[in-house]
Amino acid sequence: MPFVVIPDTPSVLITVTDDALREVAHGMGTIETTLPPGIYRIEQRFAGAVDSQFAEVGTEAFTERLPLPRVPAPAPVERTATTQPAHQEAALRWSRQSTHRRGEPTLMVLLRNLRRGWRLDPYALQISAESGEGVDGGADGWQVDPQQGWTAWSGRLAPGGYRLRLREPSGDGLPLAQALWVSEGWTTLVFVSNGPQGPMPQHASVEMVPAGTGWCPADEALSLAREAALSGLRQGIDLMSDKQLFPMLDSGRVDPFLGIVGAHAMLLDRSPDLKRLDDVVQRLTPHVPGHPDVAALRTLFDGPPAQVASPPMLAASCQLLIRADGIDPGVIKDGSVAENVAEHLVGRGVWTTWLEEDRRLAAGARGGLVLRGDDARARGPRPLAADAASRVEAYVQEIADLSGMFVGEVLRDMPRDELCRRTGLPHKPVDEAIQRLRGAPGEAPG
Template sequence: MSSSEQPRSAAAERRPEVPFVVIPDTPSVLVSVTDEAMKEVAHGMGTIETTVTPGIYRIEQRFAGAVASQLVEVGTAAFTARLPLPRIPAPAPVERTATTQAAHREATLRWSRESTHRRGRPSLMVLLRNLRRGWRFDPYALQITAGGGAAVDGGEPGWRADPQQGWAAWSGRLAPGGYRLRLREPTGEGLPLAQALWVSEGWTTLVFVGNGPYGPQPQDATVEMAPLGTGWRPADEALNLAREAALSGLRQGIDLTSDRQLFPMLDSGRPDSGRLDSGRLDPFLGIVGAHAMLLDRAPDLRRLDEVVQSLAPHIPGHPDLAALRTLLDGTPPQVTSPPMLAASCQLLIRADGADPGVIKDGSMAESVAEHLVGRGVWTTWLEEERRPASGSRSVLAGGPTGPRPSVADPVGRVQAYVREIAHLADKPVEEVLRDVPREELCRRTGLPHRPVDRAIEGLRGVEEG
């Protein structure tokens, strides 16, 4: 991306200008340059090329949540600076990050090939790692359950841990399908939250969770896939950085991935791409790359179709891949398990509003879509079966239309939304329902078609009564 320049003062215009070039270590770094008066003179993603007058300048880099800055002096000669990569924290123990540790890498290499729970080559591995010494670390804070909520990890005996080195691992052979990752005890806010996992036939899903100052942070996890039996083999440095840039962009809802990083990501799940050996294939990186591409103002749907078609034979039934299919022509999918990425879940909800049945009625995917909680890039929801019986969180402060229903009442949320529109527009509810079709209500409320249909039916019944 080219840099943009700000207007300079008349005094600055009279001073000689010299070439000014800043080259970051990876193309997805956001760079900004400010002068002594703290006015921005250039900004852009990747290399900055401009001209400046002699003086003191501040160069700031932003990448994957990390910020680094430095002051430089520019004289009368051309100035060029090569910037080292900011020290980013990362849940996976990859090189060139602020949180890599040799002991964590060794644990990952071992338990991605060897099961901690029962026998067989693991199809799922979850690694919890302390990102900084001194933080409180509970090695058994996480739990893995089946789609219905029953634990499948064998409890504490199913895990292996080294509290001194700051890691805990679970790995085992699970049947293909949907699972949940959750804290054994609700969060500090008292919310029983769960996060979607998916296991594909012939693959190992690798989940890296960082432990922060207040405990595990599954909402900031990194997910990878590897061919079953090969275990974790860190992707090359460029792909690791591309993954972190893409996940950071998805968290913020902005495009932070350069084409130079994006295209290898899109090819990462294709055995015929010729760019990776079979042990380094990662279909999920291709899915993340596809979502990163969709953040562009004009995404290349033809390229997206190629990615989906190339991944489909290798991970059939993967709900995140099904979500991407909703953007393409052809028979719409019918999804029963929630996808891992929140962006995938939003695609499915939007498609279900336009074509009821994309999310199967009565399925776990529908229940999850009705109780979503915005929390990072991963599909996270409030578990109904673990909600406190007191119902103390069931009602929030409301406006002129009455108390606002909680996330646990999707029908009530839609009805409250419609009534609020009617109140603000001074219209009858029936008129609002005529003006705002079901598909649009699904989009605005972020809910699948069934709770919206029930809400509309209930509102019309009240109006007719």
Template structure:
């Protein structure tokens, strides 16, 4: 019998199984197939939510329409369980008007609580330049409505790389920074949810709109597709509909960052269609020249690109750059913020997030407890970030211990490119580690009157 399943939005992954749990249909969006009469299970996966139902197919054709699963979203999208009118109004207003200085905002950050009753820390987030200096004007630069549960920052900034971070340490005490990028002629809109333990930038949603147009909830289907795309990256699944991606890039509704996310989603396939990915990236490139995420995708499709100085927004893009830099040094510019991020990258959601070396807890006489800045390490606080080169050295020494080989022999057997690949680091710290290891191995053995050199310990 003809059997049609129609989801509420195209970016839904549908799976149909029969009563023996055998899969009879699978795909994104509407499913059209034929089945024998019987009981079937329909599962839909969308933006982290999974729902299922059983249906009976008899002697007649059947069409089943599915309601949208109940999902939570950082962006105040209609038909999600976290949609709030006050938050939509804040997004509409502050994506078009600056809270800090004057001019049409090219960057907006909206922090909002997803449940009534959860405490909002309105000044928990900070927007900084690539060098770590704040650009948001401190608390005076933010607009806050504690009753409605939102805090917003928006302003006109120069195109380039920026950071989003907490003003104080996160709950785990780590000085973390998250990459942002602003393109000429575009506004970057960042939606951050505030959970029971404070802001959750690792679960943020990012959107790009033409400068001056601001956020718009009118295209609900596209907003839902965006939520599905980010959820897919978090789960390692391609949940982005090509039916929406490619037409979008040729229309007035273009969102270049959704295209970037879609390209990475297509790469999640076990046998990705690189021709289609290349077509998508080529369509994106003219809209956002210089975007580090596009540069990262190009290293996969076209080989090494020009030096990248700013960290890309997506962790998947950062890993592409690290891989390319390991085989072709210079893809990541030496001494740049991109190199700093690559050396101290941490796994925290889909975003490029790293430990900032320059931010340290300072003593009470330099700002009081809980203040973070460029001070020295203090007693009882977290020690400085482990140097990336020392991590590589520890890795090589561990191989030497396990194989019973001298360190210099391990260095002959394992090339620099291979060490970059295994450690997930760019070429600079790996080369630094190799040089230090060879220098240490060349030191003369302890003789009379010499103290033996204490072996290095691997960082915890």
């Protein structure tokens, strides 16, 4: 019999199995097939949410419209499991009005409780400049509503790079930071979920709106597409249908960051349309000049851009810059914050996240960072991590030991750009490691 199921939004992955748990249909979006009468299980996957239902196919054609799975989302998007009118009102207000000083906000951070009863620390997050100095005014800069379960910061910041971090180290004792970027003429909106253990900035959702217009919850189709794309980037797999992807790619005038996310989602395809992607990047560039995520995408097409000094927001963008810097040294500016970040990256979701060594050293000197393990007696300052060049040296030495080769032979067989790619590090620490391994500090890397 004809069997048709139609999901509520295009980028839904559908799997149909029979009563023996054999897969009989699989695909993204609408499923149209024929099945013999029987009982079937229809499973939907979308943006990290999974939903299933049973269906009986009889002697007549079967057609079913599937409701959207209950997707949890950091932003209070309609038709998600975590939307709340009070949180929408907060986003609408503070994306147009500043909580810190005066002026039209260019950055808004909204931390929201996704479930009643979870403890919400209203001042858990901090916004700092690239130097590490706080720019959010401390507790006085944040607006809090404990009854409605949200805390917000918004204010006018100069264009450029910033950091989002926890005021106190996370549960694992590590002072981590995430990259933020503010563009001239735009307001960057950062939505952060608060979970049972506190804020989860690694699962944040980011939007951009023209300055003064504020957040707009009306276009839920694009908001759902954003969540699907971010879920795909977290898993490293293509979870986007063309029907949702193409509007994202054409969204530069409405939300350039949506176009950036869509571009990276497109790169997850096994055979991405590079010509279309090049057109997208060219359209994005004039809207957000200097944006490090756009600069990272440009490395795929028109050679090395101007030296990038600030880290991009997306980890995928950071990897593009590191790869380009290994081929053309200087894509990441030597001695810049971007270079320091690239040397201390931490794999934590889709956002560029790094270990702030200066904060760790300061806390370690005070005895503030301790090991947390099963043995409560194993306490004390965390040992210093090896510098980036030492990590490269150890990697090359390990290859030499495993292959029975001399270190010099490994270096001859592995060009610098390949070593950068394998270690995930920019050219500078790799060059330094190569010089050390060759035993000739003045010798140029091969």
